[in-house]
Amino acid sequence: MQKLKEEIGELLAPLVSLEPEEIISLLEVPPDTKFGDLAFPCFALAKKRKQAPPLIAQELTEELSREKGTYWEKVSPKGPYLNFFVAPAAFGCEVLQQVYERSSKYGHTNLGMGRNVPVDYSSPNIAKPFGIGHIRSTVIGHSLYLIYRALGYNSIGVNHLGDWGTQFGKLIVAYKRWGTESELENDPVNYLYRLYVDFHKKVEDEPELDDEARSWFLKLEQGDEEAVAYWDRFKKLSLENYEQVYNLLGIEFEYYHGESHYNEMLEGVIELVREKGIARESEGALIVDLEPYGLPPVMLRKKDGATLYITRDLAAAIYRYKTFDFARSLYVVGAEQTLHFQQLFKVLELLGFKWARDCVHVPFGLIRFKDGKMSTRAGKIVLLEEVLQRSINMARDIIDEKNPDLEDKEGAARAVGLGAVRFGDLSNDRVKNIEFDWDKALDFSGETAAYIQYAHARICSILRKAGSDKRVWDEKAASLLSEDEEVVLFKTLALLPEKIIAAAETYKPSILARYLIDVARDFNRFYHSCPVLGSEGELQRGRLLLIDATRQVIANGLELLGIEAPEEM
């Protein structure tokens, strides 16, 4: 598609006295393929030429009537638009050859030139179970990590564990007051969670518990032996639980640098802020006044001397820049922390760090219950493991029913079950809140991962039956594809590279997810009207190339969403 655009840019440039790049950026896709495949809107020329746009389109058409390009074969005016029609044989051939040659790298580019992009994602709070609320950061972040990697960036997964903070004070108080060793041993994470919930219940009647928790956290920050021992234990037990989930999801991080990792750097941050003269004491605490920038003040140190979340985030940001010299630094964190990141980036800017503008908060909406927000404190939470397990079980049931003879049922059930949960989070715009609903989370019909995976499996099945010897590049066969369904399909396949770029630029994997739905739909239509194995000779070879390319596009796309593409299901 890019080649076609470039061709049109070069072609039109002398006629309309615009730069080819300008023309390319003006080109748009018509709402209906009957109009054409790419349209040049003539509004922009109206003033310059002192002519009505439809007339300009008309004239340009006449000037081009004798021309014909490599990838387009016809232009025609429609109202104010100059519409180009692709030359199916040449274009299809080009697309299929690209996919064939680049195979698992089709759609990948080297835009990033190997520059570093740390992606802060998942980042659960230690001592709380891994809830469904954390899946969004995990799944969206991981997909962005993969997408940036495909664009030639060296993405670096950073799990900014919430392994520091007052919640540890709370846990220590709760455990010391009413916890028991045996229960902790028995089911660590859930037990810690229960202690946490109980703490918040009891604090309503005994507000002094809060002070006690704060003082335990202060002890922890000061290296008190008992406090550190508790902290260490709670952290280890929680990490073991998270790792099970990460293993199931196939996620690894380059760094598990939690908040505690930055403890030694906090004094330096405070020093730096003082040096730059942007902080002041207020009511015994150290704050940075951001009022001139329309933001509330931020507190870097409490009156009792303990630091806060943002102090550690400042240290982490600086550390990441020093360590990675990043092109961009992504924070895949819920939208409820938007203000926090505005403040964080503003303070970095005030500290004189030019790279502050390369820090990006990638927000996403909350997952909510019908009756309100999930709350760890109140114990209202759905465990991620439970969702994943139920989804896998459901997929297994469907496989038992639809494809009882399948060999690797377990693998397919995992791919489909996990894919469904992931896709649910990736296919809609991240900023919207999601209402958690079991039926929806476990729905495998319609616009879902299963729909895409099914198309993939069907293709694999045909290719298996055809035999691998038939899958060789054959330019003549590829240029034979001219049925509507064939043309629509390879035109869609041509879009993968630009969709990956768009997803990266907007930090929205949903663009890729929606695109894959289109690919699967176009394939299914093709499947129902154009027999592959039932066709013969060159045409069959051409169709095999087409579906093989489709398979490749789906596989490459799903991979970037972190979703498996099973060969049978």
Next chain:
RNA sequence: GCGCCUGUAGCUCAGGGGAUAGAGCAGCGGACUUCUAAUCCGUUAGUCGAGGGUUCAAAUCCUUCCAGGCGCACCA
């Protein structure tokens, strides 16, 4: 009170200056002796939250209002 986000078909959502606003689900009716019917085809459905403005052109940009969500100094 102030700030940020969201509001599109009965439901869940795409589209984020351009041509007739699109999918899925649900409903109804069709298509398996033929490459996996987890599929496909047809059909019903809209004051794009409301008003005002900018523009040749607004669901899309600006503005006011309404509704919901999320934040706003000792949590993360």
